[in-house]
Amino acid sequence: MRQIRLHDTRRGEVVDFEPRDPGRASIYACGPTVYSRIHIGNARPFVVYSLLKRFLEAEGLETTLVMNVTDVNDKIYDAARAADPPVASDELAREMTAAYVADTDALGLGRPDHEPLAGETIDGIIALIGTLIEAGSAYAVDGDVYFSVRSDSAYGELSHRSVDAMDQGEGVEGASRKRDPLDFALWKATKEGEDTAWDAPWGRGRPGWHIECSAMAEGLLGVGFDIHGGGNDLVFPHHENEAAQTRMARGSELARIWMHNGMLQLAGEKMAKSTGNIEPLAAVVERWGPEAVILFFVSGHYRQPLLFGDTELEAARTSARRIREQAARTVAGPSPEELSGHREAFFDSLADDFNTPKALAALHAWLRGASGIDSPGNEDLVAMLTCLGLESLLEPAEVPEADESALALLREREEARAAGDFERADALRDELAALGWEVRDGAGGAELVRP
Numbered sequence: 001m002r003q004i005r006l007h008d009t010r011r012g013e014v015v016d017f018e019p020r021d022p023g024r025a026s027i028y029a030c031g032p033t034v035y036s037r038i039h040i041g042n043a044r045p046f047v048v049y050s051l052l053k054r055f056l057e058a059e060g061l062e063t064t065l066v067m068n069v070t071d072v073n074d075k076i077y078d079a080a081r082a083a084d085p086p087v088a089s090d091e092l093a094r095e096m097t098a099a100y101v102a103d104t105d106a107l108g109l110g111r112p113d114h115e116p117l118a119g120e121t122i123d124g125i126i127a128l129i130g131t132l133i134e135a136g137s138a139y140a141v142d143g144d145v146y147f148s149v150r151s152d153s154a155y156g157e158l159s160h161r162s163v164d165a166m167d168q169g170e171g172v173e174g175a176s177r178k179r180d181p182l183d184f185a186l187w188k189a190t191k192e193g194e195d196t197a198w199d200a201p202w203g204r205g206r207p208g209w210h211i212e213c214s215a216m217a218e219g220l221l222g223v224g225f226d227i228h229g230g231g232n233d234l235v236f237p238h239h240e241n242e243a244a245q246t247r248m249a250r251g252s253e254l255a256r257i258w259m260h261n262g263m264l265q266l267a268g269e270k271m272a273k274s275t276g277n278i279e280p281l282a283a284v285v286e287r288w289g290p291e292a293v294i295l296f297f298v299s300g301h302y303r304q305p306l307l308f309g310d311t312e313l314e315a316a317r318t319s320a321r322r323i324r325e326q327a328a329r330t331v332a333g334p335s336p337e338e339l340s341g342h343r344e345a346f347f348d349s350l351a352d353d354f355n356t357p358k359a360l361a362a363l364h365a366w367l368r369g370a371s372g373i374d375s376p377g378n379e380d381l382v383a384m385l386t387c388l389g390l391e392s393l394l395e396p397a398e399v400p401e402a403d404e405s406a407l408a409l410l411r412e413r414e415e416a417r418a419a420g421d422f423e424r425a426d427a428l429r430d431e432l433a434a435l436g437w438e439v440r441d442g443a444g445g446a447e448l449v450r451p
């Protein structure tokens, strides 16, 4: 087995991956807060950690992936109140959780092993807060509970920040009740207009975001599990706080490696739901197909920012088509000797801090090599494509029949060309492209194909 290496944010370098339990791997990744449909940027951690699990399993490790759903959060209360007409916050969370599952199912990567809901982990959360109060790392004030940041001497180690330069981002909320402005909320007393709440020893309320993840992760994986993942926008305060809570309650670290993916960039800015112009995942998958979306994500190294746009998706779709065409020409059996080096390079690249762009280059090198020989064999191809969640490219494309309206546009284009109106013909070709059809002119006339 290869020595797998991954970048650990806490140590600030690529380190050897040494599983807590020999032969097994455990991953917890922060999932979405379900207040609206997820956008393409939210899909990056889902893809990265789903594929990481596939790679670890290909390397012989029995892998458990937990990706939570944050269904109790300020943003959900706000969105439920702002809806027209207003809806109950738990109803909105249920609806958006179902939409998240459907939207990510469309990628064809399967589901994580566990997808815990914060709202179904309240007992574990209350018990963890109780332990922190007993340990002297948390205190209750007027129905709220706060974590005492200065009780943790290791606080700031994960995000490499000095304690004095920190802002929890909680604004004025609870400012008068905090003993120290650095402290953050573990439990928030119910406020006017919040319709979902639970009873706790400190009063009726609901948990803070950070304690939800500490409790869900520990509940399913125990403390000291292998990899904690998420977007790099979560390093501070979310992950710093998760780490601190577990360290002070349990006396040991929550995770061995903290792994963070970069953000998607749109016209040079970070993709967050608060900025406009963000495409929902469902629309992107519908337009380009799941294989192109996955190839788009793996075309960049997970730690780097990734530019999102039509050009990038177009290139990914072309790549998907080439792989599918080549796969159709391969036959079952072992690979000839000269190709096995590319397969090794593919898996070696993934073992080296999950370098998917380098692995992709090895896959393409394999395909180029295979095109020049009689019986290239597909065992390598199956292994590589399955690892990247692209096994559907082993099947011929399902080509939908062009519908009547598309065929009418094609006929109109033929007439425009016959009449020498090429400007009109080009406009009609663009119109067909927007519907997902490419016009191919052949000896027997023009036909419509899916690009």
Ligand SMILES: [Zn+2]
Binding pocket: 029, 030, 031, 213, 238
């Ligand atoms: Zn989290």
